[in-house]
Amino acid sequence: MLIDIGANLTHESFDHDREAVIARARAAGVTRMIVTGADRAHSPKALALARAYPGVLFATAGVHPHHATEYTDECDAELRALHAHPEVVAVGECGLDYFRDFSPRHVQRAAFERQLQIAVDTGKPLFLHQRDAHEDFVAIMRNFEGRLGPAVVHCFTGTRRELFECLDRDWYIGITGWLCDERRGQHLREIVRNIPANRLMVETDAPYLLPRTLKPMPKDRRNEPMWLPHIVEELARDRGETPEQVAAATTATASAFFRLPAPTPQTA
Template sequence: MDLIDIGANLTHDSFRQDFDAVLERACAHGVRRMVVTGASREGSEQALALARRSGGRLFATAGVHPHHAIDYDEATDQVLRQLVAEPEVRAVGETGLDYNRNYSPRDVQRDVFERQLAIAVEVGKPLFLHQRDAHPDFIAILRHYRDRVPAAVVHCFTDDGDALRDYLDLDCHIGITGWICDERRGAHLRELVKRVPSDRLMIETDAPYLLPRTLRPMPKDRRNEPMYLAHIRDEVARDRGESPEALAESTTRTAERFFGLA
């Protein structure tokens, strides 16, 4: 079954020693294409570099995560504009708001979010979005831009039913990670995932983070990697009452359309 991991942080230091083996294991588990997340100026440049030398297996996003919003300056803005113009970069982001950690001041986060939304409008590329504990401000800002960008995915959705309804009303896509396997924090997603239309549902690992807690056996290093997308596929398929084959088919086709990977 052909799978696409729409969010993998493959520029993370933990992948440096065995990067090629990580890709081979992913392919052996049916994950033949991956979108490498750009979450900072440097990380976005590295994501593009990985995509360029991957032979069509990897693609990239380019953006600045709200954690790094405090570092966003005019030079960063110019670099992002250059990066998103490249054909291997298929979405603007990871961008959004995160009021859980507040590593950057909230007013700075909002300003940097809007600056990246404006870039997406200018280049006409989809949005790869992050939101945590900031839904009212996030949805209010997004509403001003949503009809001017071709598509938007709320990556690593972990919120409640009201937030899901708001996103679907804005014709957003939803990215589901191994958070759904966390009985402490993600059990509510097992019901909510049933509400997502099949043409707006995509799956992702967010590797090396969010290792599925239902995985057996657990890797000794507790590092998540793209090959475990197959486990997430099986969990989501069971929750939706679908076969793994059907879920793989629908999420892959949806990702191909969203990122232009036909």
């Protein structure tokens, strides 16, 4: 049994076959999935999906740094209302992205801080995004030190130094199919064995980041949660472990991190 901690199942590419996508994931052993809420439009949709698949899908609610300009007082109130629902298990996706800079950096920082305050107020864990913004990211998180619950750096792509700085702060690490990209993920293969088993989680970030080592490649190049076992196999090889060991450890870690209920016979 695997848990995909980051699947963008509200994405429009799933509109024509979402039910089949979820069924394929479960048939592949991905029995629970966290649906990422990353803006004002998709966070409520993530909650709606989680409520439609109780015990199988859960949701996050937040505003990705790409959309930070939409973070108003009204947006903050909307997110807080979403977090009143038990199906919403984490604050985010939130953080900083200086690679794209789709929102001005000072606006990103402000939106990030407001969402960290939601995490403080609700006690929920954090689902974090960071790309090319490590120093500012760490500095802002440090300002909330001692007030936050657990945090996972979703889709970690950083350096060895950044990995150890995250681990030194007891943050969790989410690994995606980026690991399988020979063009830009090779450094991850060399450092993932340094992640303690109780700090490691796995995710597809579907429909993005289709593992490039899949054979044959899907014709539509769309990633799905059903490919999570492939990522686990690659990760296990790089860590010198068996896929079964990685599956068991990451599932236990994710279940505890998101405080998920025990699977029932219907959802297992």
